[in-house]
Amino acid sequence: MRRFYLKNYVLLLAMMLVSGFAFAQSGSISGTVLDTKRESLPGVSVTVDGTTVGTATDMNGAFKLNSVSAGTHTITAKYIGYTTLIKTVTVTAGQTTNVEFLLTAESQSLNEVVVIGYGTQQKKELTGSITSISSKDFQKGTITSPEQLINGKLPGVQIVSGGGQPGAGSEIRIRAGASLNASNAPLIVVDNVPLNNESIPGVANPLTLINPNDIENFTVLKDANATAIYGSRASNGVILITTKKGGSGKPQINVTSQNSIATVARKVNNLSAAEVRDYVNANGTQAQKDLLGDANTDWQKEIFRNAFTTDNNVSVTGKKANTPYRLNIGYLNQDGILMRDNMNRVSGALTLSPKFLDNHLKIDLNLKGSYSRSTFANQGAIGSAIMFDPTQAVNAENKYGNYFEWTSGDVPNPNAPRNPVALIEQRDDKGRAARSFGNLQVDYTLPFLPELRANVNLGYDISRGQGTTVIPDFAAQNYATKGLRSRYMNDINNKVLEFFLAYKKDFKSINSNLDAIAGYGYYDNKRTNFAYASYQFDGTTAISNPVFPYDIPRSRLLSYYGRAIYTYAGKYILSGTVRTDGSSRFSPENRNRWGVFPSGAFTWRISEEPMLKSSNVLSDLKLRLSYGVTGQQDIGSLYSYLPNYAKSSNESQYQFGNEFYYMYAPLAYDKDIKWETTATSNIGLDFGFLNGRLAGKLDVFYKKTKDLLAVVNIPVGSNFSNQLLTNVGNMENKGVELELNGSIIKSKKLNWDMGFNFTYLQNKVTNLTLVDNPNYFQQAGSITGATGNFIQVHTAGKAPFSYYVYKQVYGTDGKPLEGVYEDLNGDGSITASDRYFYKSPAPKFLMGFSTSLNYQRWTLATVLRASLGNYMYDNVSSNLATRSNLLNPAGSINNAPVEFLNSGFTINQYNSDYFIRNASFLKMDNLSLSYNIGRYNFSANVQNVFVVSKYKGVDPEIFNGIDYTLYPRPRIYTLGVNVGF
Numbered sequence: 001m002r003r004f005y006l007k008n009y010v011l012l013l014a015m016m017l018v019s020g021f022a023f024a025q026s027g028s029i030s031g032t033v034l035d036t037k038r039e040s041l042p043g044v045s046v047t048v049d050g051t052t053v054g055t056a057t058d059m060n061g062a063f064k065l066n067s068v069s070a071g072t073h074t075i076t077a078k079y080i081g082y083t084t085l086i087k088t089v090t091v092t093a094g095q096t097t098n099v100e101f102l103l104t105a106e107s108q109s110l111n112e113v114v115v116i117g118y119g120t121q122q123k124k125e126l127t128g129s130i131t132s133i134s135s136k137d138f139q140k141g142t143i144t145s146p147e148q149l150i151n152g153k154l155p156g157v158q159i160v161s162g163g164g165q166p167g168a169g170s171e172i173r174i175r176a177g178a179s180l181n182a183s184n185a186p187l188i189v190v191d192n193v194p195l196n197n198e199s200i201p202g203v204a205n206p207l208t209l210i211n212p213n214d215i216e217n218f219t220v221l222k223d224a225n226a227t228a229i230y231g232s233r234a235s236n237g238v239i240l241i242t243t244k245k246g247g248s249g250k251p252q253i254n255v256t257s258q259n260s261i262a263t264v265a266r267k268v269n270n271l272s273a274a275e276v277r278d279y280v281n282a283n284g285t286q287a288q289k290d291l292l293g294d295a296n297t298d299w300q301k302e303i304f305r306n307a308f309t310t311d312n313n314v315s316v317t318g319k320k321a322n323t324p325y326r327l328n329i330g331y332l333n334q335d336g337i338l339m340r341d342n343m344n345r346v347s348g349a350l351t352l353s354p355k356f357l358d359n360h361l362k363i364d365l366n367l368k369g370s371y372s373r374s375t376f377a378n379q380g381a382i383g384s385a386i387m388f389d390p391t392q393a394v395n396a397e398n399k400y401g402n403y404f405e406w407t408s409g410d411v412p413n414p415n416a417p418r419n420p421v422a423l424i425e426q427r428d429d430k431g432r433a434a435r436s437f438g439n440l441q442v443d444y445t446l447p448f449l450p451e452l453r454a455n456v457n458l459g460y461d462i463s464r465g466q467g468t469t470v471i472p473d474f475a476a477q478n479y480a481t482k483g484l485r486s487r488y489m490n491d492i493n494n495k496v497l498e499f500f501l502a503y504k505k506d507f508k509s510i511n512s513n514l515d516a517i518a519g520y521g522y523y524d525n526k527r528t529n530f531a532y533a534s535y536q537f538d539g540t541t542a543i544s545n546p547v548f549p550y551d552i553p554r555s556r557l558l559s560y561y562g563r564a565i566y567t568y569a570g571k572y573i574l575s576g577t578v579r580t581d582g583s584s585r586f587s588p589e590n591r592n593r594w595g596v597f598p599s600g601a602f603t604w605r606i607s608e609e610p611m612l613k614s615s616n617v618l619s620d621l622k623l624r625l626s627y628g629v630t631g632q633q634d635i636g637s638l639y640s641y642l643p644n645y646a647k648s649s650n651e652s653q654y655q656f657g658n659e660f661y662y663m664y665a666p667l668a669y670d671k672d673i674k675w676e677t678t679a680t681s682n683i684g685l686d687f688g689f690l691n692g693r694l695a696g697k698l699d700v701f702y703k704k705t706k707d708l709l710a711v712v713n714i715p716v717g718s719n720f721s722n723q724l725l726t727n728v729g730n731m732e733n734k735g736v737e738l739e740l741n742g743s744i745i746k747s748k749k750l751n752w753d754m755g756f757n758f759t760y761l762q763n764k765v766t767n768l769t770l771v772d773n774p775n776y777f778q779q780a781g782s783i784t785g786a787t788g789n790f791i792q793v794h795t796a797g798k799a800p801f802s803y804y805v806y807k808q809v810y811g812t813d814g815k816p817l818e819g820v821y822e823d824l825n826g827d828g829s830i831t832a833s834d835r836y837f838y839k840s841p842a843p844k845f846l847m848g849f850s851t852s853l854n855y856q857r858w859t860l861a862t863v864l865r866a867s868l869g870n871y872m873y874d875n876v877s878s879n880l881a882t883r884s885n886l887l888n889p890a891g892s893i894n895n896a897p898v899e900f901l902n903s904g905f906t907i908n909q910y911n912s913d914y915f916i917r918n919a920s921f922l923k924m925d926n927l928s929l930s931y932n933i934g935r936y937n938f939s940a941n942v943q944n945v946f947v948v949s950k951y952k953g954v955d956p957e958i959f960n961g962i963d964y965t966l967y968p969r970p971r972i973y974t975l976g977v978n979v980g981f
Contacts, residue, residue: 027091030064031099033057033077041079041103042748049074049086050252050317052935052980059748064096067934069981071250077101079746088248115219115240117229118192118455118500118517118563125567127575127601128226128626129682129699131155131739132219135244137755137850138212139863140928141941141974142260142309144334144343145208146241147172150218152848152865152925155737155757156699157220160959162205163967164262166309166334166343166374169205171959174222174237175701176733176763176842178678180778180794181709181725183634186220186237187230191366193439193459193496194233196525197634201490202374202431202465204343209370209435209463211330211347213256213313217242222737223682223701224628228599229563231579232631235678235705243366245351246324247317254315255979262307262337262970265944266954267300268876269898273390276886276895284887291893293404295393299385299420299895302394307335307970323354337970339424341377345370360445367438374467376429378477383784383965385420387880389893394421401426405476406892412476415890419476426475431467436460439496451505455519459496464489473537483537491528497521500561513567521559528552553638558582571608575601575626583633583675587641592674599628607688620688620695632676635709640673640725668714668724676727678705696740703733710768710794711778728770731800733763751854759846764799777804784964785879789910791962792841792873799840801961803873805913806835816914818905838913841961843920844869857933863926872919872951874899875964878910899952919956921949937978944971 033044040061047054048068057063065075070093077085083104089097112123114132123132131154138149147170151159158173177184188195190210200206219240221227227234271279273296280288315328330347347370355362396404403426406416439459446452466489473483500519507513531546561579577599586593606612607621645664680703688695708729738758745752769776780801781792793804806821824834845868852861879885881900884907888894903914924945931938949956953963 025093026067026069027093028064028066028096029068029075029089029091029099030062030096031101032061033063033079033101033103034061035103043746043751044077044079044103046075046077049076050247050249052254052937052978054932056748069250074248075099077103079103115217115242116226117221117238118519119502124605124620124622125573127565127573127603127624128221129223129624129684129701130219130221130226132217134217135215139926140861140939141926141943142258142311142972143212144332145170145205146210146212146215147207149212149215152863153757153850154220155739155759156222156735158846160957161969164337164969165204165967166336166341167204167208168967169207174220175703175735176761178235178703178705178731178733179632179676179708180729180731180765180800181711182632182676184236186239187233188239188241190241190437191243191439192441192457192498193437193461194523195437195461196492196494198492198527200433200435200463200465200492201488202467203372203433204374206435206463208343208345209372209433210368211313211328211349211370213330214243214328214349214368215241216244223626224630224680225575225577225599225601225626225682227630228577228597228628229561229579231559231561231597232557232581232583232595232633232675234630235632235676243349243351243368244326246319246326246353248319248324251316251318253981256313256976258311258974258976260309260972260974262309262972264304264337264968265971266968267304268386268954269952270300270386270390270895271898271900273297276390276893279886280893283883288887288893293389293391293393295391297390297393299388299390303339303381303385303420303424304337305339307337309334322356323352326351336377338377338379338382338967340375342375343372344374345372360447362443364441367436369436371434372432374431376431378423378427378429379965379967381420381423382967384417384423386876386897386965387417387894388420390895391893394419399474400476401472401474408891412479413891416888416892417894422475423477426472426477428470429467431465433463433465435463437462451503453502455500455502457496457498461492461494463492471537481536481543482541484534484543485537485539486534487532489530493526495524511569514564516562516564518562519560521561523557525556526552526554555638556584557633571605573603573605577628581631581633585633585635585638585640586674587671590672592672595631595675595677597629597631599626601626617689619691620686622686624682624684624686626682627680629677629679632678635673635676640669641671642669644669670724670726674707674727676705676707676709678703693746694742696738699737701735705731712770728768729765730767731763731765733761735762736760749856753852755850757848761842761844761846763842765794765796767796768794781960781962783873783875783878783910783962785875785908786910791911793837795837798837799842801842802837802840803871803913803916804835805838805916806830806911808912808914816903816912818909821912835911839871839916841870841872843867857931859930859932861928862924864922864924866922867957868920870919871961872917872953872956872958873962874915874917874953875962876953878908878915879964882906882908884908917951919949919951921947921951921956923947923957935980939976941974941976942971943974944969
């Protein structure tokens with residue numbers, strides 16, 4: 001570790017020496033910034049593009065930029081409420097260059113260009129519900145996966161990480177999703193390349209193979225008018241990611257380094273060793289008392305640690321001839337707080353944007369690649385650490401690698417937990433993943449018809465994930481199979497071909513504008529799953545053999561799409577979109593293979609009406625109305641419309657000679673399975689005051705999904721399994737979104753910006769059966785502790801994943817009465833019919849708050865998030881907080897959460913509503929402080945600062961609403977430096 005720190009310091013010293021040399025080869029730029037009345041503008045941001053050199057104007061509108069390298073540079077002046085102005089200046093070494101800016105008062109935000117599907121629009125002309133966020137507003141700190149950059153920043157967007165594992169995946173929901181059994185993940189498009197949602201083996205989360213440092217902007221498309229251009233993949237919204245592009249002038253080098261320490265923010269509150277001893281001595285048999293040890297072991301402390309992360313990037317941007325370019329190399333090494341957990345990633349990105357033929361021909365080349373190596377800690381140790389007897393020592397002299405283990409006779413006790421430290425140390429689980437994606441986009445404007453452009457986009461997304469798992473034969477965790485040697489490998493190969501014509505023309509004679517596109521798309525997705533035998537530790541004795549060495553699932557999508565946006569008088573805007581998709585996931589023998597997805601919208605820029613146009617207070621007021629239909633073709637299986645067979649259980653084998661062979665049974669299938677379709681209505685109001693100093697938007701939406709995939713029962717004796725996945729369900733989502741952004745203070749020395757977003761969500765299932773059956777429900781949410789036990793259901797009239805529980809009865813002392821529940825149906829006995837639907841894990845309200853306070857060179861910023869109305873099932877307590885767990889009749893002493901002292905349950909009461917807990921929370925995600933001194937920017941950051949919640953578990957934010965062995969999200973302390981020269 002010390003050698004690593006020394007290496008970093010030497011690198012930093014070298015960078016400072018290089019930058020010092022550059023200083024000697026530099027000059028300066030000075031000048032003033034004035035408005036059109038030639039009055040000075042204080043507090044204007046003046047920066048040298050492609051560098052970290054920047055400042056703000058003083059009370060007289062004057063500024064000076066020092067240490068600017070000799071050569072030609074692009075200088076940008078930005079000020080809230082005024083147009084951004086860019087000038088090109090030439091700097092001579094040792095001299096000062098003078099420049100003057102004249103800014104025009106205007107609502108800058110309205111003229112920002114926003115990326116939409118297959119094009120761009122000015123924000124003031126948007127017809128759909130679209131939210132955009134740029135890199136300056138991203139979450140700060142140790143960010144390893146792109147979606148973490150925007151968590152809590154946008155209304156209607158919920159991002160919940162899967163835990164604290166390095167590179168852990170996240171559940172992303174836009175307006176709560178629109179499916180029960182198909183994918184609810186949004187479509188993610190990076191530089192016009194749609195990414196596949198499939199997992200990549202060998203890495204915890206495929207999105208971590210994208211370097212967040214390469215990203216410039218996120219645009220989230222939410223309503224059907226915005227998303228229908230993506231048709232069958234857009235029911236859950238679309239996220240467009242734009243990566244950083246080339247600069248101008250001479251090469252500008254930017255170096256960033258962030259180093260952090262992660263600590264365990266919170267652990268399960270268990271009984272101490274002394275409390276376990278006291279309870280066993282007071283309540284256990286003599287045999288159980290004899291099982292107690294003499295140690296005082298905090299098993300959670302044994303498996304968790306402080307973890308170090310370093311994230312470093314070097315980028316070069318500039319312009320050579322007519323070709324802007326950017327090259328970035330990144331290196332990330334992240335340890336997890338669970339022992340041995342580690343992710344190591346090397347990434348590279350190259351963008352070239354040359355122009356030819358008097359700028360009629362534009363080419364964009366985007367190439368991204370990364371390679372990661374991971375060591376996966378055995379996360380089973382987390383549950384074992386919660387459960388393992390704290391009176392036992394970690395080590396003991398035995399044949400299990402000298403780790404204490406509970407035994408039964410001469411073998412490990414199969415009904416007792418395994419030693420948590422041994423679970424980690426005796427399992428070597430390594431993965432490797434390589435991913436590359438990119439595209440070549442050619443855009444040609446016809447010289448004889450400049451209103452018409454032709455665009456071709458060729459893209460790809462390929463990856464290979466592989467890994468091995470090795471467990472020695474003496475390890476208790478695989479003692480019965482004499483250890484384990486296994487391997488896996490998968491290849492993913494996705495190709496994109498798109499072509500569209502774009503026509504844009506102003507009709508001045510009728511004060512109108514038309515912006516239209518028509519296009520074609522072909523998408524080929526192929527995956528190769530290799531299957532290998534698993535062996536005992538000796539590497540020669542097979543434990544299992546695959547039926548086939550590999551399989552190659554493949555799907556194709558063929559699309560035709562078009563959009564027209566007509567603007568009259570700059571204030572009345574009509575938009576229409578239609579896309580038709582043909583998917584190989586559906587039968588070619590009927591019309592279900594093709595789906596048509598239309599949308600329409602109308603926008604009225606009220607602020608452009610004569611009575612408001614001259615207002616000095618109101619800068620924007622816009623009404624948006626939209627309706628459209630989108631689809632969902634990611635239904636899980638690629639061949640659901642074809643007959644399928646499944647291998648039978650061990651009992652169903654056929655003897656042929658001396659050999660026994662498994663039989664295959666037919667599965668129920670629906671040859672007419674089709675798209676899930678979602679119709680969305682949206683009403684939006686955009687508003688702005690004081691030239692954009694205060695701006696926001698309000699959206700009200702209603703989504704109805706039909707032909708929802710659901711499992712229905714079919715008659716027994718049909719020669720198939722008795723359940724069928726088919727299109728039968730309906731679901732509706734409705735909600736309200738509010739976004740506010742304000743520049744509270746704007747002065748020479750002090751600037752204060754603030755942002756707030758609010759989301760209200762309500763969703764429910766409206767139908768799940770082919771015939772009227774109000775009592776039907778579909779099981780969901782399996783829990784730990786009992787085979788086949790579930791705690792959530794889908795049923796008509798209730799929110800998806802509603803908890804299905806008994807109503808607990810309490811004694812006069814306020815404690816729950818064990819096994820005593822209310823007889824809700826009044827039949828005199830407690831049966832499954834007395835279970836009722838109670839709460840759900842989905843929040844009713846989501847809120848995000850961001851603020852940034854800048855004083856001269858100092859900037860203090862924070863991000864907070866709140867979730868209200870979400871409930872959690874405490875599976876840790878329902879499974880472990882019982883006498884029967886602590887005094888395990890199977891021959892071990894176990895630990896229990898302190899909840900055991902409150903409930904006092906003897907045996908498990910899994911289905912009691914006692915374990916449904918209010919998990920509303922307020923979190924401070926981020927607190928950062930930075931100091932800018934020209935080309936250097938230093939920063940300090942804390943992530944996961946605090947959590948305020950009634951929930952007493954490790955974390956109140958678990959996406960599926962079932963809390964059991966969550967990998968704790970760490971608290972992270974980060975120091976960073978950014979150097980430009």
